[in-house]
Amino acid sequence: MNTPQGARARARTEITAAIKDEARRQLAAEGAAKLSLRAVARALGMVSSALYRYFPSRDDLLTALIIDAYDSLGAAAEEAHEAVADEIPAVRWTAVCVAVRGWALAHPHEYALIYGSPVPGYVAPQTTVPAAARVGLLLIGVVRDAHERGALTPPPLPGELRAEAERMTADFAPGMPPEAAAPLVAAWAQLYGLVGFELFGQFHRVVEDREPFFRDAVARLGRSIGLRD
Amino acid sequence: MNTPQGARARARTEITAAIKDEARRQLAAEGAAKLSLRAVARALGMVSSALYRYFPSRDDLLTALIIDAYDSLGAAAEEAHEAVADEIPAVRWTAVCVAVRGWALAHPHEYALIYGSPVPGYVAPQTTVPAAARVGLLLIGVVRDAHERGALTPPPLPGELRAEAERMTADFAPGMPPEAAAPLVAAWAQLYGLVGFELFGQFHRVVEDREPFFRDAVARLGRSIGLRD
DNA sequence: GTCTATAACGAGATAGAC
DNA sequence: GTCTATCTCGTTATAGAC
Numbered sequence A, B: 001m002n003t004p005q006g007a008r009a010r011a012r013t014e015i016t017a018a019i020k021d022e023a024r025r026q027l028a029a030e031g032a033a034k035l036s037l038r039a040v041a042r043a044l045g046m047v048s049s050a051l052y053r054y055f056p057s058r059d060d061l062l063t064a065l066i067i068d069a070y071d072s073l074g075a076a077a078e079e080a081h082e083a084v085a086d087e088i089p090a091v092r093w094t095a096v097c098v099a100v101r102g103w104a105l106a107h108p109h110e111y112a113l114i115y116g117s118p119v120p121g122y123v124a125p126q127t128t129v130p131a132a133a134r135v136g137l138l139l140i141g142v143v144r145d146a147h148e149r150g151a152l153t154p155p156p157l158p159g160e161l162r163a164e165a166e167r168m169t170a171d172f173a174p175g176m177p178p179e180a181a182a183p184l185v186a187a188w189a190q191l192y193g194l195v196g197f198e199l200f201g202q203f204h205r206v207v208e209d210r211e212p213f214f215r216d217a218v219a220r221l222g223r224s225i226g227l228r229d
Numbered sequence C: 001g002t003c004t005a006t007a008a009c010g011a012g013a014t015a016g017a018c
Numbered sequence D: 001g002t003c004t005a006t007c008t009c010g011t012t013a014t015a016g017a018c
Helices: A007-030 A037-043 A058-083 A089-106 A108-115 A126-148 A159-172 A178-199 A210-225 B007-030 B037-043 B058-083 B089-106 B108-115 B126-132 B134-148 B159-172 B178-199 B210-225
Strands: none
Touching: A007 A037, A007 A058, A007 A108, A037 A058, A058 A089, A058 A108, A058 A126, A089 A108, A089 A126, A089 A178, A089 A210, A108 A178, A126 A159, A126 A178, A159 A178, A159 B210, A178 A210, A178 B178, A178 B210, A210 B159, A210 B178, A210 B210, B007 B037, B007 B058, B007 B108, B037 B058, B058 B089, B058 B108, B058 B126, B058 B134, B089 B108, B089 B134, B089 B178, B089 B210, B108 B178, B126 B134, B134 B159, B134 B178, B159 B178, B178 B210
């Protein structure tokens, strides 16, 4: 934030950050289901009712943590993309995917919060949507750019999926050929399948040398959409 | 079970089943993190100490639920495969994937238990491995069979992955060409990415007509391994 | 106005005595 | 196996400090 702040506003920002930091610590230790306002307050030497000045409810604290996680992931992905902005789309595709994996390995509990099992009793409000969409929009941008440069040869579109594909491009990927819509959305989900399996231990004794395995898989994902090397 | 049982053994089997049923109910309501032996006991009109005659700890109950879930999923996948055993490998591939999705939609909380975020503080023992491997072994069988019929043209194997691919085939997919190993393991993870995204709500307002979308995606996955239509 | 602290509610879990 | 005393929790009402 580069807005000038008075002392009270600064104190408020700092305490808000301290609450979220402590909540993240508890997330790592006990999981989102057991996140407790009282425990956070206790760890900060505050009384539980004081937290309500900062977060109107436990669910609002959870929502803030979720938005922060999506934004942190989105920022990491966008930064990685900018670093290779001059490369061909296939290279940028892989760079974004590798950044998603890197962020997930560095923040496993926040990854579990946003892409793991839903927290029982919690329903994410619409306010999480913009942050949640960042990585997806970035990948759409890569594919659209490939199309504009003539570097995209998407697979044929099954007639059954034509209407759905056209709705998708109209809704959130204007300028992208509808043939790429279903393969891209599928690749997006599949990317998180690869990351989740590694993170949650399903690759234990199955995949040993994980980075080259991952790069190979996401390169294939890019080709399945029609990105050319 | 077709072993003849005395009255005592039968009662034990029934009570064990009742405990697991009630635990699954709580799993759905509160999540695995909050699964509590006491609450299960209360719901069954038992006292908590009595449960320890059936499950020595909460983690053992969790392990039993996890093995049951893997076995239920594995059985559903194997049954779907048998129903199309005479078809070409690409058809059998899709049938198994569709069965995995169908099972997951029918058992979302058990899916979350085995493929969602890890339960904090719980580490799965080796006893879960055979049940967990069933779907993977089934998919390996489809690909191996395609190879034996000459219906498999796997993508070229990057030199970087040669050693890993040969270890994979030696460890759990003998008779399968190493070129197919990495694409198959990746496809296996990606399948669960597709299912998880649908189940956990990431496709909300993104994918509307989900079954054809899913079939298209898994058909592409099959082709990425080298299965021919 | 902005914040923290006290106390309380209703619900649920837990530990130990019996 | 039962009962009770003591914990936890989210949340609110209220009172007072700055």
